[in-house]
Amino acid sequence: MSACLAVLLLSPLCAIALVLAALVVNRPFGEVTLQRITGAAMSLCVLASVGLLGLSVAARGHPMSADFGDLIRVGDYAFRLLFVVDALAVGWIFFSALILGVVARFSATYMYRESGAARFSVCFLIFAFGSFVLETSGNIDLLFVGWELVGLSSVLLVAFFWRRPMPVRRAMYVFIVYRICDMGLLAGVVMLHHYAHASDWQHAFGPGEWPLWTAHLESSQASLLGGLFLIAAIGKSAMFPVTMWLPRAMEGPTPSSALFYGAISVHTGVFLLLRMAPLLDESLLVRMCVLAVGAITAITASLTVRTQADAKNALAFATVGQVGIVFIEIALQLYVVALVHMLANVTLRTFQFLRAGSGLTDHLARRATLGEDAGHASVPRSSYLYMLAFHGFFVEALLHRVFLRPVARTARLLITLEDELERILFGERRPQ
Amino acid sequence: MSELVRLRRWSLGVHAVLAFAGIYFAAAPNAAGVDPLHAMVTAVAAVAFLAVAAFRATASLSHGGAVRLVLVELSVLASTLWPSTMTGIAGANVYFAWGIAELDPRAPNVARLRRAWFFGIGAHTLLITAAALVPSPHDTTLLLGAALLRLGVPPFHSWLFVLIDEAPLELSVIVVATPFSALALLSPSARLHDSLLWIGLFATMSGALATLVRSSSKRVIAAISVSLAGTMVVALSHPASSVRLGGALLGASAALALSGLLLILHGIEARLGRPMDASMSGFGHDGGQWFGRFALVFAIAIVALPGAPAFIGEDLLVDGLLSTNPMIAVLMMFAAVLVAIGIFRLVLLGFFGPKTHLRLPADALLRERTALIALTVTLGLLTVWPTMRN
Numbered sequence: 001m002s003a004c005l006a007v008l009l010l011s012p013l014c015a016i017a018l019v020l021a022a023l024v025v026n027r028p029f030g031e032v033t034l035q036r037i038t039g040a041a042m043s044l045c046v047l048a049s050v051g052l053l054g055l056s057v058a059a060r061g062h063p064m065s066a067d068f069g070d071l072i073r074v075g076d077y078a079f080r081l082l083f084v085v086d087a088l089a090v091g092w093i094f095f096s097a098l099i100l101g102v103v104a105r106f107s108a109t110y111m112y113r114e115s116g117a118a119r120f121s122v123c124f125l126i127f128a129f130g131s132f133v134l135e136t137s138g139n140i141d142l143l144f145v146g147w148e149l150v151g152l153s154s155v156l157l158v159a160f161f162w163r164r165p166m167p168v169r170r171a172m173y174v175f176i177v178y179r180i181c182d183m184g185l186l187a188g189v190v191m192l193h194h195y196a197h198a199s200d201w202q203h204a205f206g207p208g209e210w211p212l213w214t215a216h217l218e219s220s221q222a223s224l225l226g227g228l229f230l231i232a233a234i235g236k237s238a239m240f241p242v243t244m245w246l247p248r249a250m251e252g253p254t255p256s257s258a259l260f261y262g263a264i265s266v267h268t269g270v271f272l273l274l275r276m277a278p279l280l281d282e283s284l285l286v287r288m289c290v291l292a293v294g295a296i297t298a299i300t301a302s303l304t305v306r307t308q309a310d311a312k313n314a315l316a317f318a319t320v321g322q323v324g325i326v327f328i329e330i331a332l333q334l335y336v337v338a339l340v341h342m343l344a345n346v347t348l349r350t351f352q353f354l355r356a357g358s359g360l361t362d363h364l365a366r367r368a369t370l371g372e373d374a375g376h377a378s379v380p381r382s383s384y385l386y387m388l389a390f391h392g393f394f395v396e397a398l399l400h401r402v403f404l405r406p407v408a409r410t411a412r413l414l415i416t417l418e419d420e421l422e423r424i425l426f427g428e429r430r431p432q
Numbered sequence: 433m434s435e436l437v438r439l440r441r442w443s444l445g446v447h448a449v450l451a452f453a454g455i456y457f458a459a460a461p462n463a464a465g466v467d468p469l470h471a472m473v474t475a476v477a478a479v480a481f482l483a484v485a486a487f488r489a490t491a492s493l494s495h496g497g498a499v500r501l502v503l504v505e506l507s508v509l510a511s512t513l514w515p516s517t518m519t520g521i522a523g524a525n526v527y528f529a530w531g532i533a534e535l536d537p538r539a540p541n542v543a544r545l546r547r548a549w550f551f552g553i554g555a556h557t558l559l560i561t562a563a564a565l566v567p568s569p570h571d572t573t574l575l576l577g578a579a580l581l582r583l584g585v586p587p588f589h590s591w592l593f594v595l596i597d598e599a600p601l602e603l604s605v606i607v608v609a610t611p612f613s614a615l616a617l618l619s620p621s622a623r624l625h626d627s628l629l630w631i632g633l634f635a636t637m638s639g640a641l642a643t644l645v646r647s648s649s650k651r652v653i654a655a656i657s658v659s660l661a662g663t664m665v666v667a668l669s670h671p672a673s674s675v676r677l678g679g680a681l682l683g684a685s686a687a688l689a690l691s692g693l694l695l696i697l698h699g700i701e702a703r704l705g706r707p708m709d710a711s712m713s714g715f716g717h718d719g720g721q722w723f724g725r726f727a728l729v730f731a732i733a734i735v736a737l738p739g740a741p742a743f744i745g746e747d748l749l750v751d752g753l754l755s756t757n758p759m760i761a762v763l764m765m766f767a768a769v770l771v772a773i774g775i776f777r778l779v780l781l782g783f784f785g786p787k788t789h790l791r792l793p794a795d796a797l798l799r800e801r802t803a804l805i806a807l808t809v810t811l812g813l814l815t816v817w818p819t820m821r822n
Contacts, residue, residue, distance in 0.1 A: 023725075024805075072744055074818045075674045077751065079744070141747075148737045162784035163717065172780050179735075179769050186765060190750045407770075411641040418642065422590040426547045429598070430540040 001055055002066045005083050005136060008048035008093070012129040015041035019122050034121045035108040041125060042101040045132070049097035056090040063087075063209055065138055065202075077193075082138035082200050088210045088274055088339065093135045095343050099263050099350050100128050106354050107255035116160065120253070123160075127153035131264050135271070139200035140189050143275070147185060147268065151178045151236070154265050157256040158249050167251040177245045181235020185272075188228035195221045205278040211335040215278035226279040226286030229272055230293070237269030237323050238316075240297040241395045243304075246320060247313045254312070258353030261316045263346045270323060270342050273330050280330065287331045294327025303389040311356045319349045440485075443498040444799070447482040450505050454478035455810070457512055458817065466512055469680055472817060474512040474520070476684045479810045480609030480691045481505045484602050486803035487695050489702060500530055501602065508610075518560070524610055525557045531603045541598050548598075552591030556582045576628075583611050583661035584654075585635040596654040597707075601698045608653065609691040611661055611683065628669035633760055635662025640767035643774025649697050649708045652778045653690050656734065659771050660686040663764065667749055670756070677818065678748025685741040685814055689733040692807045693778075696723050696730075699800060703792050714787030722796040724783040726804045731779040733811050735772040741814035 015037050022029050029037065055064060063086035072079040085093065104124065111120055126149055134146025155178065159171030189199075195217055196204040205213035215222055233239070238246040238261075246266075250257055260266065273280065273290065280287050301321035308314040322345045329338040352359075388394070454475035457466045485501055507523020532549045535542050559578035563571040584592035596604045639659025646652045660682060667679020700708055700715055700723060708715075716724020736742035746768060753761035796804065 070819070072816070072819045074677060074744075074748060077674060077748060152732070152737060159780065159784060163714070163786065165786045168713075168780050168785040172776060175776050175780075176773050179772050183765050183769050186746075186750070187762065190747065190754055190761075193751055194754050407641070408645065411645040414638055415642050415645055418590065418593070421587065422593060425551060425590050426544045426594055429544060 001052070001064045001085065004048045004051040004055065005066050005085070007044050008052070008097070008132050008136070009129065011041040011044040011048070012125040012132070016122055016125045016129065019118055019125070023118060028118050031113070031117045034117050038104050038121050038124060039108065042097070042104040042128065045097045045128065046101045049094045052085050053090055053094045056085060056087075061087045061090075061209070067138075079141050080139060080200065082142070083136040084138035084201060085136060086210050088271075089135050091339065091343060092271060093132065095346060096131055096135065096264050099259070099346065100131075102350065103255050103259050103263075103354070106258075107253070110255055111253060114253070120157070120160065120256075123153045123156045124256070124259075127157075127259065127264075131268070134268065138202075140192050140204070141199050143272070144185060144189050147232075147236070147272075148182070150265055150268055151182065154178075154249070154256075154260045157252040157260070160252050160256065170248040170251045174245050174249050177235055177242050181232055181242065184228040184231030184235070188225055188232065191221075191225055191228065195225065201275075211274070211277045213278040215282050217279070217282060219282055222279045222282035223285050226276065226283045227289065229276045229279070230286060230289055233269030233272050234293060235269070236272070237266050237327075238320050239269070239293050239324065239327065240300055241399065243297060243301060243317075243320060244392045244396045246316045247308075247310075250310070250312045250316060254353065254357060257312055257316075258350050262319055262349035262353035266319055266323060267326075267342050267346055270326050270330070270338065273327070274335055274339060274342075277330075277333075277335050281333065287333070290327050291331035294324045294331060296324075297321070298324030298328065300389070300393055303385065304392060307386060307390040311360050312353070315349065315352050315356060319345065322349075439495065439498055440488075440799075443485050443502065444482070446502050447478070447485045447505065450502075450509060451475070451478040451482045451806070453509060454512070455813065459813070469677070470512045472680070472684055472814075474508050476687050476810065476814075477508050477520075477610050478505055479806055480605065480687065483691060483695055483803035483807055484605050484609075486799045487601060487605075487699060497602065500527055503527070504606075521560065524606070525553055527606070528553045528603060531600070535600075544594055545598055548591040548594035552581060552584070552588075552595065580631070580665070583635075583665065584658050585631060585661055585665060586638050586658065589635075589639075589658050592658065593651055593654045596657070596694070597648060597650045601695070601702075604650070605691050605694050605698070608657055608694055609687050611657065611664075611687065626669065628665055629757065629760065632662045632665030632667075632669060633763060635659065635665060636764060636767045637662070640770035640774070643771055644777070646774075647709050647711075649778055649782060650694065652774055653694055653697070656771055656775060657686070657690055659767060660690075663749065663767075666753070666760065666764065670752055672752040674748045675752030678745040678752065681741050681745030681814065681818065682736075682749065683745075685733055685745065685811060688807050688811050688814070689730040689742075692730040692804055693727060695800075695803065696727050696796075699723060699796060700792065703794060704790055708782065712788045712790060713781050713785040714783070715792060716783035717787045719792040720783070720795055722801055722804075723792075726796070726801075726808070727779045727783050729808055731775045734775050736768060741811060741817070744815065744818060 018037060019029065019034065063084050065082065065084045068081035068083075070078045070080050107120065107124070111117060114120070130146045130149025130153060132146070134143055134150060137143040137146060155171050155175045158174050159167050161167045192204055193199055196215075198204045201210075201213070205215050208214070217225070235242055246261060249261060252260070280290065298321050301317045301324060305314050305317035305321065308317060322341070326338050326341050326345070329335075329341060391397075454471065454477070457471035458468060458475040481501055481504070485498070488497070504523045504527040508520040511518060511520030511523075528549060532546055535545065556578045559574050559581065563574035563578065566574065581588045592607065595607050598604075599607070636659050639655045639657070639662060642655035643652050643659065646655055664679045664683045667675050667682070670676060670679075697708055700720065716727070733740045733742060736746045750761050750765060753764065
């Protein structure tokens with residue numbers, strides 16, 4: 001178990017170190033070498049995930065853990081390198097390793113002669129490492145590490161074509177949404193330490209196995225923690241009301257879109273909620289919120305997808321619509337169903353994203369040959385519903401008015417006062 | 433080999449030895465009876481001095497300047513060995529006074545710089561001197577005032593913006609690299625007054641808000657510095673030692689990362705011959721790729737992403753605050769989010785995105801890259817420092 005885990009986690013990490021070291025000494029690897037390094041790292045990860053799957057089957061799905069000691073210890077606070085492979089994690093590890101391997105192979109062709117190959121490889125490998133840390137984490141601290149690495153690599157890949165203005169601005173937008181929603185996770189991490197006096201699943205949620213854990217917390221505490229983790233999951237999975245960051249994130253190259261918004265990243269929120277199932281079991285209020293968020297997202301995303309002219313955007317909204325349904329299943333405590341649904345959605349959407357380009361070409365060729373109709377929107381374009389869906393139900397404008405504008409206005413007022421105070425104290429600044 | 437190049441090598445060698453000494457005292461538990469926290473402060477300052485020495489343009493090198501930088505570093509190191517003597521603070525204050533006095537009086541805005549220096553560092557020095565003359569408990573109040581002034585806690589922060597934005601490299605970077613020398617003024621074991629908590633919170637929030645809308649790149653850094661100074665004040669006012677350690681870690685990592693960013697901005701401005709503002713972008717393109725890469729690394733360090741020491745600091749801080757002041761903990765987290773957005777705005781939009789008509793004639797030189805790597809490695813060492821000191 002420890003050997004498989006070490007291979008799974010260290011392969012991408014070593015590959016990152018290798019690529020970065022070459023960059024630091026100003027001897028960057030060529031495209032073919034980069035592809036080989038990434039491919040080798042991902043192949044090892046797939047083998048390790050198969051090994052973990054085999055070990056888990058042999059252990060009849062009972063959780064297996066590996067403790068590598070404390071990375072940091074300050075008084076009562078300890079950052080423990082504890083990894084757990086259980087019924088929830090093992091399938092997700094296997095699927096994500098497989099998908100990462102497929103996307104690595106696909107990107108070798110797709111990114112051929114694209115400038116920034118080393119940057120793409122580093123971000124891809126950081127993402128792989130982050131997602132494996134998140135999936136195998138045995139405590140909330142490690143989960144947070146993986147979560148943030150997935151988010152960071154996602155933002156950097158949105159800004160991959162950074163010589164153009166839009167990718168950078170959109171990466172900034174994605175970063176803002178991630179950061180605000182991650183506040184929920186950070187608060188949840190600290191609150192879990194505070195209430196449960198533990199950060200690992202076994203101590204925080206008691207003995208047993210996922211999903212039969214029980215959180216030994218008061219209902220109010222479970223509600224607060226569940227609510228905070230729900231905020232984090234909403235951000236990462238692009239649920240209502242922050243769904244609109246998803247089309248913006250499509251500025252990145254197609255392999256990264258497939259990885260992030262079709263497959264692993266957008267389902268990370270689901271993984272978090274499934275991991276926190278014991279908290280949801282304890283709190284009806286949080287389950288109702290999860291249900292509401294899932295239902296609203298499923299409806300709005302399925303309407304919005306019908307107004308999209310861009311194939312990748314349409315696929316992204318379709319993915320999110322399904323994730324909304326997975327949220328509903330989680331709210332109904334159908335955790336195993338939600339897990340299977342999530343894995344099926346991941347597989348299908350990865351395939352669709354990777355085939356988006358050639359699928360479009362096929363469609364155009366078919367239309368040219370057979371004279372088929374271009375299709376029609378299932379929502380009449382003149383209807384109010386179409387307009388609402390097209391504009392994302394004006395949620396973004398509302399958030400801007402209620403939240404962003406007052407913050408920006410306060411900040412401007414503050415710096416006006418600061419500048420005035422500076423002028424009074426030190427005099428006018430002369431141009432240099 | 434020119435005399436100036438020999439001078440630079442000599443100066444870099446001395447700074448490297450002193451930085452190593454600082455790191456040794458910080459890493460070796462109970463070495464020569466030195467307090468590890470003070471030693472960590474010294475190590476951070478020493479590495480920043482090394483980076484400043486490496487970044488100075490050859491044309492601006494002088495024997496007097498090199499000796500001055502070594503002397504201030506020696507005084508900081510001495511204050512680690514003998515904390516009660518406050519040699520570090522005295523050395524730094526003399527250094528600033530010397531630097532300000534040397535400025536060409538005919539240059540624009542020198543009068544503004546002098547007033548700002550007097551309002552900040554000068555008043556800070558006066559308060560410390562006065563504290564030595566008055567009996568207890570008035571001396572504590574004066575020292576507290578001196579610390580708040582030096583940290584740049586609002587409303588006493590205007591001087592910080594002027595010095596960081598308008599002063600030459602060796603003054604502005606040292607201002608950013610040594611704010612938590614003010615820690616030495618406050619007894620780490622004594623519980624400070626509750627009102628400090630609110631002062632710190634106000635500083636944290638106002639600095640964080642200002643990062644969102646400031647247009648000058650250096651002023652964004654000054655605003656972040658104010659916000660993190662507020663965080664340190666909040667941490668110092670907490671009774672739990674883990675929270676104070678968290679605050680110190682946040683302060684140390686911010687000092688290193690902000691120094692790195694400020695050095696990069698100075699490097700770019702020296703090449704452009706004009707200040708960098710929000711209307712300029714794309715400096716990470718051909719000609720500035722190293723600057724872009726390092727700017728991203730330092731931004732990530734400030735954002736408190738996992739792996740960065742600021743992450744551990746923030747975790748310790750929020751964990752301790754939740755038990756006593758949950759509302760303040762939530763606001764601190766909100767401020768951290770705003771700072772993260774502000775710093776990423778600066779780096780993503782400044783170094784990436786479309787290229788403006790201005791082009792950098794040269795990327796970071798080898799000595800500049802080495803200095804930035806030294807700052808990055810020290811940031812990495814800070815991550816494991818809390819475990820090493822146990």
